[in-house]
Amino acid sequence: MTKLTFIEGSAAPLPLDNLDTDQIMPKQFLRIIDKAGLSDGLLYDLRFDAGGVPRADCVLNQARYRGVRILIGGANFGCGSSREHAVWGLQQYGFAAVIAPSFAEIFYSNAMNNRLLLVQLERAEVNQLLALSAAPEGGAAVLQIDIGQQKVFTPTGQVFSFPLGARHKRMVIDGMDTVDLTLAALPEIEAFERAHFTRRPWAAVM
Amino acid sequence: MSNRTLYQKLVDSHTVSSIDEQNVLLYVDLHLMNEYTSPQAFAALEAKQRPVRRPRQQLAVVSHIIPTHAETPRVIRDAASLLQADNLARNCRRAGIRLLAANDPLQGIEHIVAPELGLIRPGMVVLCGDSHTTTYGALGALGFGIGTSEVEHVLATQTLVYRLAKTMRIVIDGDLPFGTASKDLILWVISRIGAQGARGYAVEFSGSTIATLSAEARMTICNMTVEAGARAALIAPDATTFDYVRRHAGSLDDAAWGTALADWRELVSDRDAAFDAEYRFEAREIAPFVTWGTSPDQAIAVDAAVPDEAAQATPEAAAALRRALDYMGLASDRPLAGTPVGRVFIGSCTNGRIEDLRIVAALARGRRVAPQVRAMVVPGSGSVRRQAEAEGLAAILTEAGFEWREPGCSMCLAMNDDVLADGERCASTTNRNFEGRQGRGGRTHLMSPAMAAAAALTGRITDVRTLEPHHD
Numbered sequence A: 001m002t003k004l005t006f007i008e009g010s011a012a013p014l015p016l017d018n019l020d021t022d023q024i025m026p027k028q029f030l031r032i033i034d035k036a037g038l039s040d041g042l043l044y045d046l047r048f049d050a051g052g053v054p055r056a057d058c059v060l061n062q063a064r065y066r067g068v069r070i071l072i073g074g075a076n077f078g079c080g081s082s083r084e085h086a087v088w089g090l091q092q093y094g095f096a097a098v099i100a101p102s103f104a105e106i107f108y109s110n111a112m113n114n115r116l117l118l119v120q121l122e123r124a125e126v127n128q129l130l131a132l133s134a135a136p137e138g139g140a141a142v143l144q145i146d147i148g149q150q151k152v153f154t155p156t157g158q159v160f161s162f163p164l165g166a167r168h169k170r171m172v173i174d175g176m177d178t179v180d181l182t183l184a185a186l187p188e189i190e191a192f193e194r195a196h197f198t199r200r201p202w203a204a205v206m
Numbered sequence B: 001m002s003n004r005t006l007y008q009k010l011v012d013s014h015t016v017s018s019i020d021e022q023n024v025l026l027y028v029d030l031h032l033m034n035e036y037t038s039p040q041a042f043a044a045l046e047a048k049q050r051p052v053r054r055p056r057q058q059l060a061v062v063s064h065i066i067p068t069h070a071e072t073p074r075v076i077r078d079a080a081s082l083l084q085a086d087n088l089a090r091n092c093r094r095a096g097i098r099l100l101a102a103n104d105p106l107q108g109i110e111h112i113v114a115p116e117l118g119l120i121r122p123g124m125v126v127l128c129g130d131s132h133t134t135t136y137g138a139l140g141a142l143g144f145g146i147g148t149s150e151v152e153h154v155l156a157t158q159t160l161v162y163r164l165a166k167t168m169r170i171v172i173d174g175d176l177p178f179g180t181a182s183k184d185l186i187l188w189v190i191s192r193i194g195a196q197g198a199r200g201y202a203v204e205f206s207g208s209t210i211a212t213l214s215a216e217a218r219m220t221i222c223n224m225t226v227e228a229g230a231r232a233a234l235i236a237p238d239a240t241t242f243d244y245v246r247r248h249a250g251s252l253d254d255a256a257w258g259t260a261l262a263d264w265r266e267l268v269s270d271r272d273a274a275f276d277a278e279y280r281f282e283a284r285e286i287a288p289f290v291t292w293g294t295s296p297d298q299a300i301a302v303d304a305a306v307p308d309e310a311a312q313a314t315p316e317a318a319a320a321l322r323r324a325l326d327y328m329g330l331a332s333d334r335p336l337a338g339t340p341v342g343r344v345f346i347g348s349c350t351n352g353r354i355e356d357l358r359i360v361a362a363l364a365r366g367r368r369v370a371p372q373v374r375a376m377v378v379p380g381s382g383s384v385r386r387q388a389e390a391e392g393l394a395a396i397l398t399e400a401g402f403e404w405r406e407p408g409c410s411m412c413l414a415m416n417d418d419v420l421a422d423g424e425r426c427a428s429t430t431n432r433n434f435e436g437r438q439g440r441g442g443r444t445h446l447m448s449p450a451m452a453a454a455a456a457l458t459g460r461i462t463d464v465r466t467l468e469p470h471h472d
Helices: A085-093 A105-114 A123-134 A166-174 A178-183 A186-199 B006-012 B039-047 B079-095 B110-116 B131-139 B148-157 B182-193 B215-228 B239-248 B254-264 B315-328 B354-364 B382-390 B393-400 B449-458
Strands: A006-014 A070-073 A097-100 A117-120 A142-146 A151-153 A159-161 B015-018 B023-027 B030-033 B058-061 B098-100 B125-128 B142-145 B159-163 B166-173 B201-206 B232-235 B277-282 B289-291 B299-301 B343-346 B374-377 B425-428 B443-446
Touching (some): A006 A123, A070 A123, A085 A105, A097 A123, A105 A117, A105 A166, A178 A186, A178 B148, A186 B023, B030 B110, B030 B148, B058 B110, B079 B098, B110 B131, B110 B215, B110 B239, B131 B142, B131 B215, B131 B232, B142 B215, B142 B232, B148 B159, B166 B182, B182 B277, B182 B289, B182 B299, B215 B232, B215 B354, B354 B393, B382 B393, B425 B449
Parallel strands (some): A006 A070, A097 A117, B030 B125, B166 B201, B201 B232, B343 B374, B343 B425, B425 B443
Antiparallel strands (some): A142 A151, A151 A159, B289 B299
């Protein structure tokens, strides 16, 4: 897999706390057996009115955010349903990273498994980035994210550090076939399994 | 090792190996699947020619997309939904996985079906591509939702690369006040700790309030703990749990039962176990609770006023409140009770069990659904439906003007054709009041089955404690 070490791109502000995955990817786009068409569904009710007309009040419909690669969100981003379609949709739309004060747990794992970088910063730092990205003059703010260094660089010279677990860092930078890695330990799993069900026969339910 | 939490015991007993300080390889006893979060996992396995490693530790159910109209046999008319159901059947057939399809008498919502089939037992690890898998903590099992990539990993290996959670204990003591139930308890807890108050934690509930609750009532609590951001919810198994499991797990003979009980009695947090966070609450503070906003933590007692926009601490908080109130069509600092509703939905993995339907039927008996209200009752499973019919509950509900429907997730997330119209207001026993969850522009008020029944009978959000008692 191609290494992903650096993300550079314009950022769009979406400062909504508890933005749930129902909103990120509404139900009508989940009736699929593949991953197709999720770019259309991303944040659908925020982007389009009931008649399917783009809403002018949505930043993603504004010219200066065209080609945006980074989304700046609110706390508990991606809460609610486990639907991985939310992550697939963000990526299909063009997002390579989301920056927020906190992320919901299942969403976080889903993002890592797809190499969507999640940058957790302090609320005050996120607020600075929101202000920068929402500033009315000129184009959208271009941010640089060095994944190896775990740092975000702003065009105004600020630098913010973010946490990233060692395993998650490898998953984002290198990409990992986690199934392959686990299957390499198959004898260990089989040995565990035998002992487990011998010791706990009640756990074999079907 | 005499200072472990229940959570740590469950993780330890399923740890195949330690990966690093944060992650373990966790063994999965049972994996449940539905038709919409599993297709891409099966497709990925097929593309890499990897088999399903342990087909007999999987169960699949058609639950989310299935229409709930009362018709026999059940037909899925939406082409995309039918493709999902057919695709699940194909995947299960090829892999040798048991499937509860649309017309299987045991079909229902996965989190209702699995416990009632005796498949959830204390001490197990149970996963599903659905966030409400936390339900199983009510029986002392570690359950949590996973994404589709993780579904693929479980199918291929019967394990999960699992990031360890922090531990939280929530102790609740005292009797539940008149007119309240476990749904009020969990809505109240979420409103106290917030929609991300338990983010990153496995939450263990204990205390005398929890001890007196039925297994089904506990399921409602653990089901909704994920709405506080929790990674898991747990209640230590006790006599109530053992009795529930014994009644449902027919396959356990007396010898197996003896071994099981000895093991399960160890599934408690040790006295000296330390939790990373702890809350203590008194049940007497609980009242019938209703959400007023678009996040499950935006809930108040039914006789309280909607929060005051002017009293918010920050401009951001005031703006968030305004946004939620605008969406809900409500005014700041005004009573919630009395707000008219057009729809009532009773069902879901939170409140679609037989005890829930008994509560609704007891209130509905001899009364009528208000003329302007469309009230639906969707049992959580075929078994719940048949039991409710056998007990006469279905007849009472139908007589009162409720629609008596076939089982499924239905309008909890509105993936089928049970959808709110723009601006419609719904009293709902479900788990999420997110914008658009039950339909674009739909206005969801989460509440208990008793409160939803009261709303159906009066046509407005009504304090169930004020309903005139039956005169027999």
